Amino acid sequence: MHAESLKLAAQWEQELGDPRQSDALLCFADTLREDEAEVFPQTSLEQLRRLGLFDQLVPSRLGGQLQEPERILTLSRILSRRDLSTVIAFGQTLLGSLPIWLAGSPAQQAAHARSLRAGGLACLALTERAHGSDILSTEFRVEAEADGQHLRIQGEKWLINNGSRGASATVLACQHHADGRKELVLLRLSRPEPDADPSWHSLPKNATHGIRGADISGFALQDHRCLAADVSLPRQEPALNLVLKTLQISRILCAGFSLGATDTLLRLTLEFASQRQLYGKTVTQIPAARAKLAHSYARLLCNDLLAQACTRAIARLPAELSVLSPICKYQLPVSCEAVARELAQVLGARHYLRSQDALGMFQKMARDLQVVSLFDGSTQVNLGLLAAQLRQLQPTLLQCWQEGSSAREALLEDARALLRSEAAACDWPDSKDLRLSSQGQDRLMQAYLVWRREPGACEGAVSEEGAVASALHALDQRLQQCLSEIEQHFWVQRLPVDSCAAQQLAVDYARLWSACALALAWSFAQESSSTVAAPQLDSDLLLEGLRQTLPDLRIPACEARDQRLLEAALSCVKQRRLFSLSPLPAAW
Numbered sequence: 001m002h003a004e005s006l007k008l009a010a011q012w013e014q015e016l017g018d019p020r021q022s023d024a025l026l027c028f029a030d031t032l033r034e035d036e037a038e039v040f041p042q043t044s045l046e047q048l049r050r051l052g053l054f055d056q057l058v059p060s061r062l063g064g065q066l067q068e069p070e071r072i073l074t075l076s077r078i079l080s081r082r083d084l085s086t087v088i089a090f091g092q093t094l095l096g097s098l099p100i101w102l103a104g105s106p107a108q109q110a111a112h113a114r115s116l117r118a119g120g121l122a123c124l125a126l127t128e129r130a131h132g133s134d135i136l137s138t139e140f141r142v143e144a145e146a147d148g149q150h151l152r153i154q155g156e157k158w159l160i161n162n163g164s165r166g167a168s169a170t171v172l173a174c175q176h177h178a179d180g181r182k183e184l185v186l187l188r189l190s191r192p193e194p195d196a197d198p199s200w201h202s203l204p205k206n207a208t209h210g211i212r213g214a215d216i217s218g219f220a221l222q223d224h225r226c227l228a229a230d231v232s233l234p235r236q237e238p239a240l241n242l243v244l245k246t247l248q249i250s251r252i253l254c255a256g257f258s259l260g261a262t263d264t265l266l267r268l269t270l271e272f273a274s275q276r277q278l279y280g281k282t283v284t285q286i287p288a289a290r291a292k293l294a295h296s297y298a299r300l301l302c303n304d305l306l307a308q309a310c311t312r313a314i315a316r317l318p319a320e321l322s323v324l325s326p327i328c329k330y331q332l333p334v335s336c337e338a339v340a341r342e343l344a345q346v347l348g349a350r351h352y353l354r355s356q357d358a359l360g361m362f363q364k365m366a367r368d369l370q371v372v373s374l375f376d377g378s379t380q381v382n383l384g385l386l387a388a389q390l391r392q393l394q395p396t397l398l399q400c401w402q403e404g405s406s407a408r409e410a411l412l413e414d415a416r417a418l419l420r421s422e423a424a425a426c427d428w429p430d431s432k433d434l435r436l437s438s439q440g441q442d443r444l445m446q447a448y449l450v451w452r453r454e455p456g457a458c459e460g461a462v463s464e465e466g467a468v469a470s471a472l473h474a475l476d477q478r479l480q481q482c483l484s485e486i487e488q489h490f491w492v493q494r495l496p497v498d499s500c501a502a503q504q505l506a507v508d509y510a511r512l513w514s515a516c517a518l519a520l521a522w523s524f525a526q527e528s529s530s531t532v533a534a535p536q537l538d539s540d541l542l543l544e545g546l547r548q549t550l551p552d553l554r555i556p557a558c559e560a561r562d563q564r565l566l567e568a569a570l571s572c573v574k575q576r577r578l579f580s581l582s583p584l585p586a587a588w
């Protein structure tokens with residue numbers, strides 16, 4: 001991450017303070033109380049506004065500070081360590097803003113920037129009660145009036161985060177033209193003051209399993225009238241494309257929610273396990289508990305790497321986000337949920353208690369965390385998106401493995417820019433930089449293959465001996481197997497992309513991608529000793545990460561490795577650092 005972003009991250013942590021203390025902003029006690037009472041986190045959002053954090057959501061050309069995608073990821077992560085209800089309302093504001101930043105008119109962008117900088121929330125309203133993920137069936141109806149200037153709108157959007165509190169809503173609608181044509185369009189609607197306009201009706205909040213204070217509601221419009229120039233986003237490209245491009249970015253940034261919440265789950269559990277005495281020793285000395293803690297730590301760092309790589313790709317490889325964003329959105333929330341389940345076992349009975357002390361946060365975070373795999377395209381939807389691209393990806397990858405690539409050095413340089421802990425990637429892409437398909441390109445996977453064809457040709461290459469060499473060999477074989485299964489499935493048998501086998505291949509590919517990224521990052525970490533004050537990507541982390549990401553590699557578990565990983569995790573807690581490969585200080 002850029003030095004300026006690292007500095008800001010440290011400052012935010014400091015300003016937000018130790019959430020276990022009652023005088024901290026976003027303190028656990030208030031958060032738990034609000035959750036029990038299902039109160040919207042308005043006070044916390046007001047604190048974020050006072051800290052100037054809404055400016056981070058607004059592009060610099062509009063007076064804000066939205067600069068480096070990884071900075072947003074880190075901000076989301078820092079807030080998610082404290083309260084997902086707050087950050088999901090805040091993050092939804094960015095989601096509702098992305099289409100405006102990508103394609104809004106100058107006047108719409110200026111109005112939206114003003115609203116956000118005043119602390120106004122936004123939302124992206126795609127879902128309708130009758131259609132769920134099937135957004136092509138959108139019914140929310142728009143018609144132009146005879147004067148050609150006004151629109152008349154009716155319909156309902158349901159299950160919308162910030163649905164009744166957002167100052168604005170970015171809405172996917174279906175325009176019915178006079179000639180009978182129907183067209184999906186995007187609108188930026190300003191919500192009128194409550195009760196000021198009978199044509200706008202806010203739906204009641206839905207009670208939810210987690211993020212209980214969140215405003216998961218919606219709105220229904222009846223003959224709502226507005227000026228087309230104010231609300232219709234310019235149609236330089238189909239609205240559906242713009243929605244898909246928006247989601248390519250937001251699905252990656254969702255990683256911040258999962259990483260932050262899992263950081264708190266691990267920290268709480270480590271503190272408990274290192275203090276809790278049983279049978280004359282601490283819980284950390286019980287081998288099964290120690291293993292779960294060590295594995296959770298390793299998995300969290302691997303997820304951190306995945307999130308960093310995909311977030312940097314927003315700036316560095318925007319044309320490949322159609323592949324990377326479903327990988328990240330599938331892999332990361334699912335993996336963090338698995339970590340939460342492991343940690344719950346270590347915490348024992350206390351994970352089940354809705355106590356009002358800091359440990360009571362465990363059950364809230366574990367509940368809240370589960371929402372991430374649901375929204376912004378569910379796990380199944382993301383696997384479907386990835387499955388649909390495997391056919392095109394396979395020939396390029398096979399060629400890289402069999403023949404190498406004349407772009408070898410460029411591929412490895414791109415991979416370094418995504419994976420080195422010191423790397424930084426600052427720009428936000430324009431809509432034209434984003435593509436609905438990567439046209440068969442997955443440069444990181446290609447980089448892995450050209451590296452493995454000639455590992456010795458890498459700068460600073462190290463000899464891979466013993467466990468690492470055999471793990472990487474097993475990974476190579478697993479990848480070859482996956483590529484031949486893709487060929488068989490999509491090229492030979494020509495089976496449909498929504499078949500169960502295709503979904504399984506998407507799962508395999510997503511896991512392999514994470515594993516290959518980890519292996520490449522490990523090799524880059526060997527090239528020069530890192531000066532970054534953060535956990536190192538050493539062979540312990542590599543082996544444990546590969547073991548968990550791809551159990552079928554059959555990498556043996558190792559108690560000595562678990563012990564070293566546990567010590568590294570405890571040292572993060574002691575030195576007050578986030579569980580991250582980036583040097584991120586933690587106020588707690």
Ligand SMILES: Cc1cc2nc3c(=O)[nH]c(=O)nc-3n(C[C@H](O)[C@H](O)[C@H](O)COP(=O)(O)OP(=O)(O)OC[C@H]3O[C@@H](n4cnc5c(N)ncnc54)[C@H](O)[C@@H]3O)c2cc1C
Pocket residue numbers: 092123124125126127131132133134158159160161162208216371374375376377378380381384498
């Ligand atoms: C807390 C919360 C906040 C939300 N916030 C918003 C928001 O701000 N804006 C918004 O627009 N929506 C929001 N949603 C809605 C969310 O995005 C929906 O859950 C989503 O649209 C999917 O709808 P569904 O879960 O009802 O499932 P459906 O789409 O009805 O799917 C039913 C079943 O079909 C499967 N399925 C659907 N499509 C596929 C596919 N392509 N491949 C394989 N299986 C498939 C699903 O996995 C599921 O098993 C939110 C939901 C929640 C719970």
